[in-house]
Amino acid sequence: MYAPDRESLTDQNRIPFLPSWVTSARAEAPEYVSFLSGAALSHLHHAISLDEVPMNLVRDRLALRAAEVTVAFAGRHETAAELRDAVHFLEPGDLPGPAGEIYLSWQRAVRRPVQANALHKGLGSVSSQLIAQSLAPKGRAPVEHAVSVLEECVSDDSIPVVAALILADAALARSLGWARILPVFALGLTTADLRKRDQSLRLACHQALQVAIIEILRHISECTRGVRNLAAVVPKLRAKGAAGAVEVFLTQDAAAASALPLPDRAARRLCDRLTSLGVLRELSGRDSFRLYGV
Amino acid sequence: MRKTPEPQLDRELKALPPDQRWYEWLRRIEAVLFASATPVSREALARVVGQGVSVELLIDDLSAELESRSFQVAHVKDGWFLRTRSAYASAIRDAQSAGHQVMDLNAFDVAVLAAIAYHQPITREGLKDIFGKDISRDLIGRLHDRGLIGNGPRAPRRGAPYTFVTTDQFLLAFDLETLQDLPDRERLEDAGLARG
Numbered sequence: 001m002y003a004p005d006r007e008s009l010t011d012q013n014r015i016p017f018l019p020s021w022v023t024s025a026r027a028e029a030p031e032y033v034s035f036l037s038g039a040a041l042s043h044l045h046h047a048i049s050l051d052e053v054p055m056n057l058v059r060d061r062l063a064l065r066a067a068e069v070t071v072a073f074a075g076r077h078e079t080a081a082e083l084r085d086a087v088h089f090l091e092p093g094d095l096p097g098p099a100g101e102i103y104l105s106w107q108r109a110v111r112r113p114v115q116a117n118a119l120h121k122g123l124g125s126v127s128s129q130l131i132a133q134s135l136a137p138k139g140r141a142p143v144e145h146a147v148s149v150l151e152e153c154v155s156d157d158s159i160p161v162v163a164a165l166i167l168a169d170a171a172l173a174r175s176l177g178w179a180r181i182l183p184v185f186a187l188g189l190t191t192a193d194l195r196k197r198d199q200s201l202r203l204a205c206h207q208a209l210q211v212a213i214i215e216i217l218r219h220i221s222e223c224t225r226g227v228r229n230l231a232a233v234v235p236k237l238r239a240k241g242a243a244g245a246v247e248v249f250l251t252q253d254a255a256a257a258s259a260l261p262l263p264d265r266a267a268r269r270l271c272d273r274l275t276s277l278g279v280l281r282e283l284s285g286r287d288s289f290r291l292y293g294v
Numbered sequence: 295m296r297k298t299p300e301p302q303l304d305r306e307l308k309a310l311p312p313d314q315r316w317y318e319w320l321r322r323i324e325a326v327l328f329a330s331a332t333p334v335s336r337e338a339l340a341r342v343v344g345q346g347v348s349v350e351l352l353i354d355d356l357s358a359e360l361e362s363r364s365f366q367v368a369h370v371k372d373g374w375f376l377r378t379r380s381a382y383a384s385a386i387r388d389a390q391s392a393g394h395q396v397m398d399l400n401a402f403d404v405a406v407l408a409a410i411a412y413h414q415p416i417t418r419e420g421l422k423d424i425f426g427k428d429i430s431r432d433l434i435g436r437l438h439d440r441g442l443i444g445n446g447p448r449a450p451r452r453g454a455p456y457t458f459v460t461t462d463q464f465l466l467a468f469d470l471e472t473l474q475d476l477p478d479r480e481r482l483e484d485a486g487l488a489r490g
Binding site for chain 1 (some may be wrong): 415
Protein backbone atom coordinates (compact mmCIF):
# COMPACT_ATOMS: atom_id res chain seq x y z
CA MET A 1 0.00 0.00 0.00
CA TYR A 2 1.67 3.20 -1.18
CA ALA A 3 0.18 6.66 -0.90
CA PRO A 4 0.56 8.51 -4.22
CA ASP A 5 2.82 11.19 -2.67
CA ARG A 6 5.21 8.62 -1.45
CA GLU A 7 7.01 8.06 -4.73
CA SER A 8 8.11 11.66 -5.05
CA LEU A 9 9.54 11.82 -1.56
CA THR A 10 11.66 8.73 -1.75
CA ASP A 11 14.91 10.55 -1.04
CA GLN A 12 16.64 10.16 2.29
CA ASN A 13 14.71 12.62 4.45
CA ARG A 14 11.12 12.21 3.49
CA ILE A 15 8.37 13.18 5.90
CA PRO A 16 7.02 9.97 7.41
CA PHE A 17 3.35 9.36 6.68
CA LEU A 18 0.67 8.77 9.25
CA PRO A 19 0.02 5.06 9.55
CA SER A 20 -3.12 4.00 7.75
CA TRP A 21 -4.71 2.77 10.97
CA VAL A 22 -4.92 6.47 11.91
CA THR A 23 -5.86 7.94 8.54
CA SER A 24 -8.57 5.46 7.68
CA ALA A 25 -10.14 4.94 11.10
CA ARG A 26 -13.55 6.48 11.75
CA ALA A 27 -14.12 6.17 15.46
CA GLU A 28 -17.09 7.12 17.64
CA ALA A 29 -16.11 5.71 21.02
CA PRO A 30 -14.48 8.53 23.05
CA GLU A 31 -11.50 6.43 24.15
CA TYR A 32 -10.65 5.39 20.64
CA VAL A 33 -11.20 8.88 19.18
CA SER A 34 -8.83 10.43 21.71
CA PHE A 35 -6.34 7.64 21.12
CA LEU A 36 -6.32 8.39 17.38
CA SER A 37 -6.00 12.13 17.87
CA GLY A 38 -3.13 11.51 20.27
CA ALA A 39 -1.37 9.33 17.73
CA ALA A 40 -1.88 11.98 15.03
CA LEU A 41 -0.65 14.79 17.32
CA SER A 42 2.46 12.89 18.25
CA HIS A 43 3.20 12.27 14.59
CA LEU A 44 2.67 15.94 13.77
CA HIS A 45 4.89 16.95 16.67
CA HIS A 46 7.69 14.88 15.20
CA ALA A 47 7.13 16.15 11.65
CA ILE A 48 7.28 19.85 12.56
CA SER A 49 10.53 19.40 14.42
CA LEU A 50 12.35 18.12 11.32
CA ASP A 51 14.95 20.62 10.15
CA GLU A 52 14.05 20.42 6.50
CA VAL A 53 10.37 21.33 7.01
CA PRO A 54 9.87 25.00 6.04
CA MET A 55 7.64 25.82 9.00
CA ASN A 56 7.17 29.51 8.14
CA LEU A 57 5.80 28.56 4.75
CA VAL A 58 3.65 25.78 6.23
CA ARG A 59 2.20 28.11 8.84
CA ASP A 60 1.52 30.81 6.24
CA ARG A 61 -0.31 28.31 4.06
CA LEU A 62 -2.30 26.98 7.01
CA ALA A 63 -3.25 30.54 7.94
CA LEU A 64 -4.79 30.89 4.50
CA ARG A 65 -6.64 27.58 4.88
CA ALA A 66 -7.91 28.57 8.33
CA ALA A 67 -9.03 31.93 6.93
CA GLU A 68 -10.84 30.21 4.07
CA VAL A 69 -12.75 28.03 6.54
CA THR A 70 -13.55 30.75 9.06
CA VAL A 71 -14.64 33.24 6.42
CA ALA A 72 -17.29 30.67 5.51
CA PHE A 73 -18.18 30.38 9.23
CA ALA A 74 -18.93 34.11 9.09
CA GLY A 75 -21.39 33.48 6.26
CA ARG A 76 -19.10 34.85 3.55
CA HIS A 77 -18.13 33.27 0.26
CA GLU A 78 -14.56 34.42 -0.43
CA THR A 79 -12.27 31.80 -1.94
CA ALA A 80 -8.61 31.36 -1.07
CA ALA A 81 -7.71 33.28 -4.24
CA GLU A 82 -9.90 36.22 -3.23
CA LEU A 83 -8.39 36.20 0.24
CA ARG A 84 -4.90 36.36 -1.25
CA ASP A 85 -5.97 39.29 -3.42
CA ALA A 86 -7.49 41.12 -0.45
CA VAL A 87 -4.23 40.97 1.47
CA HIS A 88 -1.57 41.17 -1.24
CA PHE A 89 -3.00 44.26 -2.90
CA LEU A 90 -3.62 46.11 0.33
CA GLU A 91 -1.73 49.37 0.60
CA PRO A 92 -0.83 51.20 3.78
CA GLY A 93 -3.85 53.04 5.14
CA ASP A 94 -6.40 50.92 3.25
CA LEU A 95 -8.95 48.84 5.12
CA PRO A 96 -8.76 45.09 4.48
CA GLY A 97 -12.53 44.52 4.48
CA PRO A 98 -14.21 41.79 6.55
CA ALA A 99 -12.69 38.76 4.78
CA GLY A 100 -9.24 40.34 4.51
CA GLU A 101 -9.44 41.14 8.20
CA ILE A 102 -10.01 37.48 9.04
CA TYR A 103 -7.04 36.41 6.91
CA LEU A 104 -4.84 39.06 8.51
CA SER A 105 -5.83 37.84 12.00
CA TRP A 106 -4.68 34.34 11.10
CA GLN A 107 -1.46 35.61 9.54
CA ARG A 108 -0.69 37.63 12.64
CA ALA A 109 -1.58 34.68 14.86
CA VAL A 110 0.81 32.24 13.17
CA ARG A 111 3.65 34.73 12.83
CA ARG A 112 3.80 35.91 16.41
CA PRO A 113 5.20 33.87 19.28
CA VAL A 114 2.64 32.16 21.55
CA GLN A 115 2.85 34.79 24.28
CA ALA A 116 0.16 36.76 26.02
CA ASN A 117 1.26 40.23 24.90
CA ALA A 118 1.89 39.19 21.29
CA LEU A 119 -1.56 37.57 21.06
CA HIS A 120 -3.31 40.40 22.81
CA LYS A 121 -2.50 42.89 20.06
CA GLY A 122 -4.17 40.67 17.48
CA LEU A 123 -7.24 39.74 19.51
CA GLY A 124 -8.51 43.21 20.44
CA SER A 125 -11.82 42.20 21.96
CA VAL A 126 -10.57 39.34 24.15
CA SER A 127 -9.63 40.22 27.73
CA SER A 128 -5.97 39.81 28.68
CA GLN A 129 -7.16 37.74 31.64
CA LEU A 130 -8.67 35.11 29.35
CA ILE A 131 -5.56 35.09 27.15
CA ALA A 132 -3.26 34.61 30.14
CA GLN A 133 -5.51 31.84 31.42
CA SER A 134 -5.47 30.12 28.02
CA LEU A 135 -1.69 30.07 28.05
CA ALA A 136 -1.50 28.46 31.49
CA PRO A 137 -2.29 24.76 31.02
CA LYS A 138 -1.94 24.11 34.78
CA GLY A 139 -0.88 20.52 34.30
CA ARG A 140 -3.90 19.51 32.26
CA ALA A 141 -3.59 17.29 29.19
CA PRO A 142 -2.99 19.47 26.08
CA VAL A 143 -6.19 18.69 24.21
CA GLU A 144 -8.32 18.85 27.38
CA HIS A 145 -6.92 22.29 28.08
CA ALA A 146 -7.45 23.56 24.53
CA VAL A 147 -11.03 22.24 24.51
CA SER A 148 -11.86 24.00 27.76
CA VAL A 149 -10.46 27.28 26.36
CA LEU A 150 -12.49 26.79 23.19
CA GLU A 151 -15.63 26.02 25.19
CA GLU A 152 -15.24 29.13 27.31
CA CYS A 153 -14.71 31.31 24.23
CA VAL A 154 -17.57 29.97 22.12
CA SER A 155 -19.93 30.28 25.08
CA ASP A 156 -19.15 34.00 25.24
CA ASP A 157 -21.06 35.88 22.54
CA SER A 158 -18.71 38.85 22.65
CA ILE A 159 -15.78 36.76 21.38
CA PRO A 160 -15.66 36.32 17.59
CA VAL A 161 -15.32 32.74 16.36
CA VAL A 162 -11.94 33.46 14.76
CA ALA A 163 -10.54 34.71 18.06
CA ALA A 164 -11.96 31.66 19.84
CA LEU A 165 -10.24 29.28 17.42
CA ILE A 166 -6.95 31.18 17.54
CA LEU A 167 -6.99 31.05 21.34
CA ALA A 168 -7.73 27.32 21.33
CA ASP A 169 -4.83 26.78 18.90
CA ALA A 170 -2.64 28.95 21.13
CA ALA A 171 -3.63 26.91 24.19
CA LEU A 172 -2.75 23.70 22.37
CA ALA A 173 0.55 25.08 21.05
CA ARG A 174 1.53 26.28 24.50
CA SER A 175 0.80 22.99 26.22
CA LEU A 176 2.68 21.07 23.52
CA GLY A 177 5.66 23.41 23.85
CA TRP A 178 5.41 24.79 20.29
CA ALA A 179 6.87 28.26 19.78
CA ARG A 180 4.18 29.33 17.33
CA ILE A 181 0.54 28.59 16.64
CA LEU A 182 -0.40 25.96 14.10
CA PRO A 183 -4.04 26.42 13.03
CA VAL A 184 -5.58 23.05 13.84
CA PHE A 185 -9.10 23.42 15.17
CA ALA A 186 -10.37 25.62 12.32
CA LEU A 187 -9.35 22.95 9.82
CA GLY A 188 -11.31 20.17 11.48
CA LEU A 189 -14.33 21.70 13.21
CA THR A 190 -17.63 22.64 11.60
CA THR A 191 -20.05 25.39 12.66
CA ALA A 192 -22.30 22.69 14.07
CA ASP A 193 -19.39 21.44 16.21
CA LEU A 194 -18.96 24.94 17.65
CA ARG A 195 -22.46 24.79 19.08
CA LYS A 196 -21.65 21.61 20.99
CA ARG A 197 -20.66 21.63 24.66
CA ASP A 198 -19.08 19.34 27.23
CA GLN A 199 -18.45 15.76 26.14
CA SER A 200 -19.72 16.19 22.60
CA LEU A 201 -17.50 19.25 22.03
CA ARG A 202 -14.52 17.33 23.40
CA LEU A 203 -15.28 14.41 21.09
CA ALA A 204 -15.70 16.77 18.11
CA CYS A 205 -12.33 18.37 18.91
CA HIS A 206 -10.53 15.04 19.03
CA GLN A 207 -12.10 14.06 15.72
CA ALA A 208 -11.21 17.49 14.32
CA LEU A 209 -7.57 16.99 15.30
CA GLN A 210 -7.40 13.74 13.41
CA VAL A 211 -8.96 15.28 10.27
CA ALA A 212 -6.90 18.47 10.49
CA ILE A 213 -3.58 16.75 11.08
CA ILE A 214 -4.02 14.52 8.04
CA GLU A 215 -4.44 17.70 6.00
CA ILE A 216 -1.59 19.53 7.76
CA LEU A 217 0.81 16.67 7.09
CA ARG A 218 -0.13 16.85 3.44
CA HIS A 219 0.70 20.59 3.39
CA ILE A 220 3.94 19.84 5.21
CA SER A 221 5.09 17.34 2.60
CA GLU A 222 3.94 19.56 -0.29
CA CYS A 223 5.73 22.59 1.12
CA THR A 224 8.86 20.60 1.91
CA ARG A 225 8.98 19.16 -1.58
CA GLY A 226 8.28 22.56 -3.17
CA VAL A 227 10.94 24.30 -1.16
CA ARG A 228 13.48 21.58 -1.88
CA ASN A 229 12.84 21.84 -5.62
CA LEU A 230 13.02 25.63 -5.55
CA ALA A 231 16.18 25.67 -3.47
CA ALA A 232 17.77 23.21 -5.89
CA VAL A 233 17.58 25.64 -8.82
CA VAL A 234 18.93 28.65 -6.93
CA PRO A 235 22.58 27.88 -7.85
CA LYS A 236 21.55 27.93 -11.51
CA LEU A 237 20.16 31.45 -11.28
CA ARG A 238 22.66 34.04 -12.29
CA ALA A 239 20.51 37.14 -11.85
CA LYS A 240 21.82 39.45 -9.16
CA GLY A 241 19.77 39.26 -5.97
CA ALA A 242 17.91 36.15 -7.13
CA ALA A 243 18.70 34.23 -3.95
CA GLY A 244 17.19 36.98 -1.81
CA ALA A 245 14.06 37.03 -3.94
CA VAL A 246 13.68 33.26 -3.80
CA GLU A 247 13.93 33.49 -0.02
CA VAL A 248 10.51 35.24 -0.05
CA PHE A 249 8.91 32.19 -1.63
CA LEU A 250 10.57 29.88 0.86
CA THR A 251 8.68 31.53 3.71
CA GLN A 252 5.46 32.93 2.21
CA ASP A 253 2.41 31.29 0.74
CA ALA A 254 2.30 33.80 -2.10
CA ALA A 255 3.88 37.02 -3.29
CA ALA A 256 3.51 39.40 -6.19
CA ALA A 257 6.61 40.02 -8.31
CA SER A 258 6.48 43.63 -7.14
CA ALA A 259 6.90 42.47 -3.54
CA LEU A 260 10.32 40.92 -4.26
CA PRO A 261 13.50 42.74 -3.34
CA LEU A 262 14.42 43.23 -7.01
CA PRO A 263 13.75 45.88 -9.67
CA ASP A 264 10.30 45.33 -11.25
CA ARG A 265 11.48 43.94 -14.56
CA ALA A 266 14.06 41.64 -13.02
CA ALA A 267 11.46 40.38 -10.52
CA ARG A 268 8.97 39.59 -13.26
CA ARG A 269 11.61 37.81 -15.31
CA LEU A 270 12.75 35.78 -12.33
CA CYS A 271 9.15 34.69 -11.61
CA ASP A 272 8.65 33.73 -15.26
CA ARG A 273 11.90 31.77 -15.26
CA LEU A 274 11.07 29.91 -12.04
CA THR A 275 7.59 29.15 -13.32
CA SER A 276 8.97 27.73 -16.56
CA LEU A 277 11.42 25.62 -14.57
CA GLY A 278 8.37 24.20 -12.79
CA VAL A 279 9.51 25.18 -9.30
CA LEU A 280 7.10 28.11 -8.85
CA ARG A 281 3.38 28.31 -9.58
CA GLU A 282 1.35 31.26 -10.76
CA LEU A 283 -1.60 31.24 -8.40
CA SER A 284 -4.04 33.85 -9.69
CA GLY A 285 -4.56 32.63 -13.27
CA ARG A 286 -4.45 36.26 -14.44
CA ASP A 287 -2.24 37.98 -17.01
CA SER A 288 -1.58 40.90 -14.72
CA PHE A 289 -1.51 41.32 -10.94
CA ARG A 290 -0.10 37.84 -10.76
CA LEU A 291 0.72 36.06 -7.54
CA TYR A 292 3.36 33.35 -7.25
CA GLY A 293 4.06 30.64 -4.72
CA VAL A 294 5.78 27.25 -4.48
CA MET B 295 6.28 56.33 24.34
CA ARG B 296 4.35 57.32 27.43
CA LYS B 297 2.40 60.48 27.71
CA THR B 298 3.05 62.21 30.99
CA PRO B 299 -0.26 63.43 32.36
CA GLU B 300 0.07 66.29 34.79
CA PRO B 301 -0.89 66.22 37.49
CA GLN B 302 -0.34 62.48 37.59
CA LEU B 303 -3.68 60.63 37.67
CA ASP B 304 -4.00 58.66 40.89
CA ARG B 305 -5.19 55.31 39.51
CA GLU B 306 -5.10 53.24 42.65
CA LEU B 307 -6.81 55.75 45.03
CA LYS B 308 -5.26 53.97 48.01
CA ALA B 309 -6.37 56.80 50.34
CA LEU B 310 -10.08 56.09 49.85
CA PRO B 311 -12.11 53.34 51.51
CA PRO B 312 -13.02 50.55 49.05
CA ASP B 313 -16.61 51.60 48.29
CA GLN B 314 -15.68 55.23 47.64
CA ARG B 315 -12.77 54.08 45.49
CA TRP B 316 -15.15 52.00 43.37
CA TYR B 317 -17.54 54.95 43.13
CA GLU B 318 -14.73 57.22 41.92
CA TRP B 319 -13.63 54.71 39.28
CA LEU B 320 -17.25 54.45 38.13
CA ARG B 321 -17.43 58.25 37.74
CA ARG B 322 -14.17 58.25 35.77
CA ILE B 323 -15.45 55.63 33.34
CA GLU B 324 -18.65 57.62 32.95
CA ALA B 325 -16.73 60.85 32.33
CA VAL B 326 -14.43 59.26 29.77
CA LEU B 327 -17.36 57.74 27.86
CA PHE B 328 -19.31 60.99 28.03
CA ALA B 329 -16.42 63.02 26.67
CA SER B 330 -15.66 60.70 23.77
CA ALA B 331 -17.43 60.81 20.42
CA THR B 332 -16.14 57.35 19.46
CA PRO B 333 -16.14 54.05 21.37
CA VAL B 334 -13.52 53.80 24.09
CA SER B 335 -11.52 50.58 24.26
CA ARG B 336 -11.08 48.40 27.32
CA GLU B 337 -7.37 49.28 27.40
CA ALA B 338 -8.11 53.01 27.45
CA LEU B 339 -10.64 52.60 30.27
CA ALA B 340 -8.32 50.32 32.23
CA ARG B 341 -5.78 53.16 32.28
CA VAL B 342 -7.96 55.39 34.49
CA VAL B 343 -8.80 52.79 37.14
CA GLY B 344 -6.68 50.67 39.48
CA GLN B 345 -4.31 48.03 38.11
CA GLY B 346 -6.15 44.78 37.40
CA VAL B 347 -9.60 46.21 38.17
CA SER B 348 -12.26 44.65 35.94
CA VAL B 349 -13.53 47.24 33.46
CA GLU B 350 -16.44 44.91 32.68
CA LEU B 351 -17.68 44.96 36.28
CA LEU B 352 -17.48 48.76 36.36
CA ILE B 353 -19.36 48.96 33.07
CA ASP B 354 -22.01 46.59 34.47
CA ASP B 355 -22.47 48.81 37.51
CA LEU B 356 -22.62 51.91 35.35
CA SER B 357 -25.25 50.31 33.10
CA ALA B 358 -27.31 49.46 36.18
CA GLU B 359 -27.07 53.05 37.41
CA LEU B 360 -28.19 54.40 34.04
CA GLU B 361 -31.24 52.15 33.93
CA SER B 362 -33.63 55.02 34.63
CA ARG B 363 -31.91 57.50 32.35
CA SER B 364 -32.52 58.37 28.69
CA PHE B 365 -29.11 57.08 27.66
CA GLN B 366 -27.21 53.86 28.12
CA VAL B 367 -23.80 52.26 27.75
CA ALA B 368 -23.58 50.50 24.39
CA HIS B 369 -21.03 47.84 23.55
CA VAL B 370 -19.40 47.60 20.14
CA LYS B 371 -16.54 45.51 18.84
CA ASP B 372 -13.73 47.64 20.21
CA GLY B 373 -15.24 49.13 23.32
CA TRP B 374 -18.08 51.09 24.80
CA PHE B 375 -19.83 54.42 24.31
CA LEU B 376 -22.85 56.31 25.61
CA ARG B 377 -25.91 56.33 23.42
CA THR B 378 -29.43 57.74 23.80
CA ARG B 379 -32.17 55.13 24.08
CA SER B 380 -34.05 54.48 20.88
CA ALA B 381 -37.36 55.36 22.58
CA TYR B 382 -36.26 59.00 22.45
CA ALA B 383 -35.30 58.94 18.78
CA SER B 384 -38.34 60.87 17.60
CA ALA B 385 -37.97 63.49 20.33
CA ILE B 386 -34.35 64.04 19.35
CA ARG B 387 -35.21 64.20 15.66
CA ASP B 388 -37.96 66.74 16.19
CA ALA B 389 -35.70 68.91 18.28
CA GLN B 390 -33.03 69.01 15.60
CA SER B 391 -33.69 71.57 12.92
CA ALA B 392 -34.55 70.09 9.54
CA GLY B 393 -31.58 69.62 7.23
CA HIS B 394 -29.26 69.34 10.16
CA GLN B 395 -29.46 65.63 10.54
CA VAL B 396 -26.22 63.86 11.25
CA MET B 397 -26.34 61.45 8.36
CA ASP B 398 -28.37 63.37 5.81
CA LEU B 399 -28.40 60.54 3.29
CA ASN B 400 -31.10 59.99 0.71
CA ALA B 401 -32.70 56.64 0.00
CA PHE B 402 -30.38 55.86 -2.92
CA ASP B 403 -27.29 56.71 -0.85
CA VAL B 404 -28.47 54.20 1.72
CA ALA B 405 -29.12 51.59 -0.97
CA VAL B 406 -25.56 51.99 -2.27
CA LEU B 407 -24.23 51.83 1.27
CA ALA B 408 -26.16 48.60 1.84
CA ALA B 409 -24.76 47.14 -1.39
CA ILE B 410 -21.25 47.99 -0.22
CA ALA B 411 -21.94 46.45 3.19
CA TYR B 412 -23.10 43.16 1.70
CA HIS B 413 -20.65 42.92 -1.19
CA GLN B 414 -17.49 44.46 0.21
CA PRO B 415 -14.83 44.81 -0.97
CA ILE B 416 -16.50 46.15 -4.13
CA THR B 417 -15.41 48.56 -6.86
CA ARG B 418 -17.49 51.31 -8.51
CA GLU B 419 -17.68 48.95 -11.46
CA GLY B 420 -19.17 46.27 -9.21
CA LEU B 421 -21.75 48.73 -7.88
CA LYS B 422 -22.61 49.67 -11.45
CA ASP B 423 -23.36 45.99 -12.14
CA ILE B 424 -25.70 45.87 -9.17
CA PHE B 425 -27.61 49.11 -9.84
CA GLY B 426 -27.43 49.10 -13.61
CA LYS B 427 -26.02 52.62 -13.70
CA ASP B 428 -22.93 54.56 -12.78
CA ILE B 429 -22.62 55.48 -9.14
CA SER B 430 -21.48 59.08 -9.00
CA ARG B 431 -18.25 60.08 -7.32
CA ASP B 432 -20.36 62.58 -5.36
CA LEU B 433 -22.35 59.83 -3.76
CA ILE B 434 -19.24 57.82 -2.90
CA GLY B 435 -17.71 61.04 -1.59
CA ARG B 436 -20.72 61.66 0.69
CA LEU B 437 -20.38 58.18 2.21
CA HIS B 438 -16.63 58.76 2.62
CA ASP B 439 -17.16 62.17 4.25
CA ARG B 440 -19.45 60.68 6.84
CA GLY B 441 -16.85 58.05 7.60
CA LEU B 442 -19.23 55.23 6.65
CA ILE B 443 -16.96 53.70 4.01
CA GLY B 444 -13.21 53.54 3.47
CA ASN B 445 -10.81 52.36 0.80
CA GLY B 446 -10.24 48.63 0.67
CA PRO B 447 -7.55 46.68 -1.16
CA ARG B 448 -7.02 47.58 -4.85
CA ALA B 449 -8.85 45.22 -7.18
CA PRO B 450 -6.37 43.15 -9.21
CA ARG B 451 -7.44 44.25 -12.67
CA ARG B 452 -6.73 46.93 -15.25
CA GLY B 453 -6.22 50.28 -13.58
CA ALA B 454 -6.16 48.68 -10.12
CA PRO B 455 -9.39 50.40 -9.04
CA TYR B 456 -9.99 50.98 -5.36
CA THR B 457 -12.57 48.85 -3.63
CA PHE B 458 -14.90 50.20 -0.98
CA VAL B 459 -15.46 48.67 2.44
CA THR B 460 -17.56 49.77 5.41
CA THR B 461 -15.95 51.23 8.53
CA ASP B 462 -16.45 50.83 12.27
CA GLN B 463 -18.35 54.14 12.09
CA PHE B 464 -20.83 52.39 9.80
CA LEU B 465 -21.43 49.67 12.41
CA LEU B 466 -21.89 52.36 15.04
CA ALA B 467 -24.31 54.42 12.99
CA PHE B 468 -26.52 51.42 12.26
CA ASP B 469 -26.25 49.89 15.70
CA LEU B 470 -24.43 46.72 14.63
CA GLU B 471 -21.73 45.00 16.64
CA THR B 472 -20.30 43.18 13.64
CA LEU B 473 -21.17 42.77 9.97
CA GLN B 474 -22.71 39.42 10.84
CA ASP B 475 -25.53 41.38 12.48
CA LEU B 476 -26.61 42.67 9.07
CA PRO B 477 -30.07 41.31 8.26
CA ASP B 478 -29.72 37.87 6.76
CA ARG B 479 -29.85 38.17 2.98
CA GLU B 480 -31.88 35.03 2.48
CA ARG B 481 -34.47 36.10 5.02
CA LEU B 482 -34.80 39.51 3.36
CA GLU B 483 -35.40 37.78 0.05
CA ASP B 484 -38.04 35.50 1.53
CA ALA B 485 -39.79 38.46 3.11
CA GLY B 486 -39.92 40.12 -0.31
CA LEU B 487 -37.74 42.99 0.92
CA ALA B 488 -34.87 42.25 -1.42
CA ARG B 489 -34.27 40.55 -4.67
CA GLY B 490 -31.55 37.93 -4.99
